[in-house]
Amino acid sequence: MYSIAEILIGVIQGLAIILLSPLITGIMQKTKARTQKRIGATILQPYYDIIKLIKKDEVVSDQSSWIFKVCPWINFVALATAAFFIPLFLTYSPFGLAGDLLLVVGLFALARFFTMLAGLDVASSFGGLGSSREMMFSALLEPALFLTIFIVALTYGGTNLSTIVAAVAGATLLPHPQLIFAAIAMFIIVLGETGRLPFDNPATHLELTMVHEAMVLEYSGKSLALIEWSQAIKLMILLALVVNIFAPWGISSSITVATLGIGFISLVAKISLLAVIIAYLESTIAKWRLFRIPDLITIAIASSMIGMVLYYL
Amino acid sequence: MIENLSLLQIAIVLFVTGSLLGLFSRNSKFTRMLTFVPTMIASFFTVLFSVITITGKPFHFIIPNVLPFINFEIFADGIAAFFLLVISIVSFAVSLYSIGYMKEYETTKRTSVFGFLFNIFILSMILVVISNNSFFFLIFWELMSLTSFFLVIYDHDREENVKSGMTYLIMTQFGTAFILASFLLGYIQTGSFSFDVFHNSSSSFPFLTKNLIFLFAFIGFGTKAGIIPLHIWLPKAHTSAPSNVSALMSAVMIKIGIYGMVRTIFDLGGFGLSPDYSWWGLLMIVVGSVSAIIGVLYAVIEHDMKRALAFSSIENIGIILIGLGLSVVFASLNLTILSALALVASMYHTINHAVFKGLLFMGAGSVVYATHTRNMEHLGGLIKKMPWTALLFLIGAISISGLPPFNGFISEWLTMQALLSSYQIPSTILQISVAFASIPFALTIGIAAATFVKLFGISFLSRPRSEHIAKIKEVPRSMIAGMSILAAICILFGVLPFLGISLLDTAFHLLPHPASPFDAITLQNNSAKSFANLSMPVVVIMLSSMAAAIFGFIKVIGGKTRKTTFSTWDCGFGSLDQRMEYTATSLSQPIRTVFKTLFRPHNKIQKEFFGGTDSYLLKTLKVESVTKNIFEENLYLPIISSCIYIFDKIRKLQTGKINAYLLYIMITVVLLLLFVRLSHNV
Numbered sequence: 001m002y003s004i005a006e007i008l009i010g011v012i013q014g015l016a017i018i019l020l021s022p023l024i025t026g027i028m029q030k031t032k033a034r035t036q037k038r039i040g041a042t043i044l045q046p047y048y049d050i051i052k053l054i055k056k057d058e059v060v061s062d063q064s065s066w067i068f069k070v071c072p073w074i075n076f077v078a079l080a081t082a083a084f085f086i087p088l089f090l091t092y093s094p095f096g097l098a099g100d101l102l103l104v105v106g107l108f109a110l111a112r113f114f115t116m117l118a119g120l121d122v123a124s125s126f127g128g129l130g131s132s133r134e135m136m137f138s139a140l141l142e143p144a145l146f147l148t149i150f151i152v153a154l155t156y157g158g159t160n161l162s163t164i165v166a167a168v169a170g171a172t173l174l175p176h177p178q179l180i181f182a183a184i185a186m187f188i189i190v191l192g193e194t195g196r197l198p199f200d201n202p203a204t205h206l207e208l209t210m211v212h213e214a215m216v217l218e219y220s221g222k223s224l225a226l227i228e229w230s231q232a233i234k235l236m237i238l239l240a241l242v243v244n245i246f247a248p249w250g251i252s253s254s255i256t257v258a259t260l261g262i263g264f265i266s267l268v269a270k271i272s273l274l275a276v277i278i279a280y281l282e283s284t285i286a287k288w289r290l291f292r293i294p295d296l297i298t299i300a301i302a303s304s305m306i307g308m309v310l311y312y313l
Numbered sequence: 314m315i316e317n318l319s320l321l322q323i324a325i326v327l328f329v330t331g332s333l334l335g336l337f338s339r340n341s342k343f344t345r346m347l348t349f350v351p352t353m354i355a356s357f358f359t360v361l362f363s364v365i366t367i368t369g370k371p372f373h374f375i376i377p378n379v380l381p382f383i384n385f386e387i388f389a390d391g392i393a394a395f396f397l398l399v400i401s402i403v404s405f406a407v408s409l410y411s412i413g414y415m416k417e418y419e420t421t422k423r424t425s426v427f428g429f430l431f432n433i434f435i436l437s438m439i440l441v442v443i444s445n446n447s448f449f450f451l452i453f454w455e456l457m458s459l460t461s462f463f464l465v466i467y468d469h470d471r472e473e474n475v476k477s478g479m480t481y482l483i484m485t486q487f488g489t490a491f492i493l494a495s496f497l498l499g500y501i502q503t504g505s506f507s508f509d510v511f512h513n514s515s516s517s518f519p520f521l522t523k524n525l526i527f528l529f530a531f532i533g534f535g536t537k538a539g540i541i542p543l544h545i546w547l548p549k550a551h552t553s554a555p556s557n558v559s560a561l562m563s564a565v566m567i568k569i570g571i572y573g574m575v576r577t578i579f580d581l582g583g584f585g586l587s588p589d590y591s592w593w594g595l596l597m598i599v600v601g602s603v604s605a606i607i608g609v610l611y612a613v614i615e616h617d618m619k620r621a622l623a624f625s626s627i628e629n630i631g632i633i634l635i636g637l638g639l640s641v642v643f644a645s646l647n648l649t650i651l652s653a654l655a656l657v658a659s660m661y662h663t664i665n666h667a668v669f670k671g672l673l674f675m676g677a678g679s680v681v682y683a684t685h686t687r688n689m690e691h692l693g694g695l696i697k698k699m700p701w702t703a704l705l706f707l708i709g710a711i712s713i714s715g716l717p718p719f720n721g722f723i724s725e726w727l728t729m730q731a732l733l734s735s736y737q738i739p740s741t742i743l744q745i746s747v748a749f750a751s752i753p754f755a756l757t758i759g760i761a762a763a764t765f766v767k768l769f770g771i772s773f774l775s776r777p778r779s780e781h782i783a784k785i786k787e788v789p790r791s792m793i794a795g796m797s798i799l800a801a802i803c804i805l806f807g808v809l810p811f812l813g814i815s816l817l818d819t820a821f822h823l824l825p826h827p828a829s830p831f832d833a834i835t836l837q838n839n840s841a842k843s844f845a846n847l848s849m850p851v852v853v854i855m856l857s858s859m860a861a862a863i864f865g866f867i868k869v870i871g872g873k874t875r876k877t878t879f880s881t882w883d884c885g886f887g888s889l890d891q892r893m894e895y896t897a898t899s900l901s902q903p904i905r906t907v908f909k910t911l912f913r914p915h916n917k918i919q920k921e922f923f924g925g926t927d928s929y930l931l932k933t934l935k936v937e938s939v940t941k942n943i944f945e946e947n948l949y950l951p952i953i954s955s956c957i958y959i960f961d962k963i964r965k966l967q968t969g970k971i972n973a974y975l976l977y978i979m980i981t982v983v984l985l986l987l988f989v990r991l992s993h994n995v
Contacts, residue, residue: 051870054867054870054871055870055871055872055874056874057874057875057876057877058874058875058876058877059876059877059878059879060876060877060878060879061878061879061880061881061882062878062879062880062881063694063775063776063880063881064881065696065697065774066696067696067707067774073860073863073864076859076863077856077859077860077863078856080859080863081852081855081856081859084855095851095855096843096846097843097846097848097851098846098847098848098851098852098855099846099847099848099851099852100845100846100847102726102729102730102845102847103717103726103847103852106715106716106717106722106726107717109714109715109716109762110711110716110717112762113711113714113716113762113765113766116763116766116770117766117769117770117774119770120766120770120771120774120775120895120900121770121774121775122775122881123693123774123775123776123881123889123891123894124881124882124883124889124893124894125893125894125895126882127895128775128894128895128899128900129895131766131770131895131900132895132899132900132901132902132903133903135613135763135766135767135900135901135903135904136763136903136904136907138759138762138763139756139759139760139762139763139904140756140759140907141759142755142756142758142759143751143752143753143755143756143759145755146729146751146752146754146755147751147752147755150732150733150748150751153733153844154733154736157842157844158836158842158843158844158845159730159733159844159845160842160843160844160845160846162843163842163843163844217882218881218882221874221876222867222871222874225867226863226867290903291903291906291907294907301752305749305752308745308748308749309745312741312744312745312748313741
């Protein structure tokens with residue numbers, strides 16, 4: 001079905017997400033530092049952090065069970081496996097035969113399920129608080145995300161990511177009005193899913209505001225490295241999806257060195273740009289009150305509902 | 314054929330033996346063995362029977378003229394055999410579990426009666442599914458309802474259990490009345506009680522009759538399935554019944570309601586429905602969506618384990634109905650392949666729900682067995698005391714949350730694909746209405762995951778919330794074995810979905826089967842490109858190789874590091890205790906606040922002051938967070954109170970004086986004479 005070269009590139013695409021993801025996090029941190037008139041750490045800092053954490057000793061809570069110990073591994077395995085289904089700089093991934101966009105969403109949910117359990121496992125109020133808020137976010141983001149997938153799948157003929165991205169690459173510039181609304185919804189979903197402002201502030205450890213950080217507060221050493229890395233992978237997957245579904249320019253549809261090179265460079269440029277935009281936005285807005293967040297998610301749901309009606313009309 | 318019949322006969326004889334042994338053993342030490350072992354063997358034979366029937370020819374058996382003009386007919390085609398399989402797999406696991414579980418009741422109750430009812434209950438469900446005659450169908454249906462009623466009130470020392478039993482009895486009779494009405498309409502049209510006759514002549518039924526038959530059957534079977542707003546009995550009965558009975562009721566009995574609906578739709582023309590009947594499907598989708606979303610919203614705020622599971626059953630019945638409704642919509646528009654896809658999705662979810670809900674109720678039963686409480690606020694930390702129960706409950710929780718690579722994911726994936734396929738419907742209005750069903754569906758899945766994070770997290774993880782948990786120990790082996798069977802099926806149906814799909818294809822005579830276990834589930838779009846692909850075995854291989862790779866990577870880079878165990882971070886204030894943990898109620902507080910229109914949450918505050926009314930010195934303060942059950946308060950209470958009002962008025966007729974009664978008789982006779990006279994003139 002697929003040649004060796006294609007399978008090889010499929011593997012490279014998956015590995016590229018796993019390996020480049022800390023870089024994107026680094027770019028975001030640098031941007032935030034710059035907008036706050038700081039010099040900031042180098043964009044390679046997340047790599048140093050991960051390596052450092054892997055070599056460190058660990059402290060484990062005496063209240064915790066095996067759920068707490070396996071959670072970082074399940075997180076990493078689920079999200080890193082999801083990375084292999086994403087067409088990155090080639091319009092298809094041979095792994096698309098095994099799973100589609102809904103599977104990717106399912107793997108995200110699996111990772112989140114265990115993170116929420118790990119938050120409860122350590123018996124502190126912080127963990128429970130994080131899990132409780134995450135329960136609300138994830139439950140409300142689910143319909144928004146599914147509606148967006150609905151529009152994209154109907155417009156491009158499938159939930160199979162290779163089909164979608166290939167159709168996007170072959171289409172003219174934003175040929176469908178519903179995609180604008182889908183893009184608005186998707187942008188809000190990305191902020192929510194990756195715990196960015198105004199949903200959650202990844203840079204703080206203040207009990208009033210933290211969500212994701214509260215659930216993983218007890219982690220240290222190797223486990224923390226895995227958690228941080230898998231968060232970076234999740235961010236990179238979502239950004240790659242946004243870029244490849246809504247702004248496919250430059251993506252390669254054939255296997256030649258030149259087009260693959262262009263595809264790779266343009267992808268890194270686009271994702272970095274998107275990361276810079278998100279980081280800049282994060283610097284300019286404050287975190288919203290917890291019970292105003294549903295309003296924002298409602299905007300996403302409403303936007304994708306308009307998109308869906310537009311598709312059918 | 315003969316072989317088939319003897320398998321079924323052996324099973325029936327064994328069920329009867331089990332029940333009689335239960336009665337005659339009179340609470341001896343061996344009662345549990347004597348009653349539940351025959352059930353297990355009988356269930357095993359029923360599994361064999363249904364597998365042989367699914368793969369072979371339909372099974373037909375008639376005893377003519379048992380009652381005057383009524384034949385006793387048994388007919389098991391693929392559909393019936395599929396439901397038999399669901400019943401018998403779960404009853405096998407549950408009876409194994411019951412051997413250990415009933416020990417708890419041995420000292421306080423008569424387990425012999427329980428064994429009798431338990432066997433008859435399972436037998437009646439089997440007979441309902443295979444009877445091919447509306448007369449016997451109703452007899453067995455009532456037998457099923459009554460035995461389950463007695464099982465619900467088995468623990469009748471508590472008044473609340475008797476109350477829930479009564480609610481169950483009334484609602485189930487309400488449902489039966491509608492089923493009876495539906496069958497009588499069929500009888501008026503055909504003059505026969507036989508389902509075969511209904512099936513063969515249904516195409517000549519008038520339009521209105523067909524619709525009425527469907528509507529009555531939908532209400533009747535829907536009551537049994539627990540659709541909203543007829544669900545009122547379900548959370549009560551499931552909570553009051555002993556956990557092994559709840560497992561059977563939730564996993565199997567409510568599926569008989571689904572079976573009834575499938576039968577009605579198939580018998581009224583099967584897949585030859587015309588577009589006039591699209592509204593059947595739409596009704597099912599709407600009711601399914603409402604049941605799913607309201608069911609799961611009540612489940613997530615619940616702190617009683619079994620009640621939460623019961624509400625989650627309503628949710629899953631909703632998901633099954635969405636699939637079934639989609640199948641009817643597609644069938645009525647002659648989109649046969651899509652209809653088959655939606656039917657597979659819905660039936661896959663039926664068997665999945667039977668398996669994981671059976672497992673979860675048994676898990677909750679184990680918790681009750683060990684701790685004697687269902688209230689999650691008093692649990693916590695069970696994973697250290699009951700490691701096996703915790704692991705098996707976790708498998709059930711992941712499966713029901715629809716997470717890969719477990720079975721719930723497969724059926725929810727299929728249902729989503731069926732929803733997505735609505736773009737092939739020719740009418741725009743219908744397209745949009747069906748597509749909008751995806752919003753409640755997706756919201757349901759999101760909240761379902763939150764529900765089971767709460768159920769597992771609060772009960773099994775973190776610090777024990779009450780002292781007696783320190784003394785509990787793991788449940789007996791037979792209970793763990795019973796749960797393990799269903800947990801294994803959860804994994805099997807998740808990792809190898811081709812098993813379930815080819816089973817359904819054969820049973821319902823649908824699409825071509827997947828050829829090999831590694832074949833992906835493939836759907837194609839209009840331009841013959843892949844619409845969606847899913848191959849779970851490959852995904853599992855990818856997951857495990859990724860796990861091996863990252864484990865190796867971390868070990869090589871990080872080398873050996875020390876792990877220290879220390880207390881949880883307490884901000885330097887010292888001594889965290891169980892009162893500082895999150896509780897079940899606080900965990901779901903954000904969701905309760907977001908959906909406050911439905912829950913109407915408010916805090917009941919009771920203050921007690923020193924010296925009576927001195928409002929500065931507080932002696933005690935009690936805060937209770939209360940939510941309203943809007944269905945009970947706004948729909949059922951008005952009906953009940955108006956009934957009581959009318960009965961009060963009617964009671965005035967009952968004066969107790971003989972002259973008054975004679976007057977009533979005379980008035981009646983005069984009215985009847987007038988009626989006869991007048992109707993003759995016309």
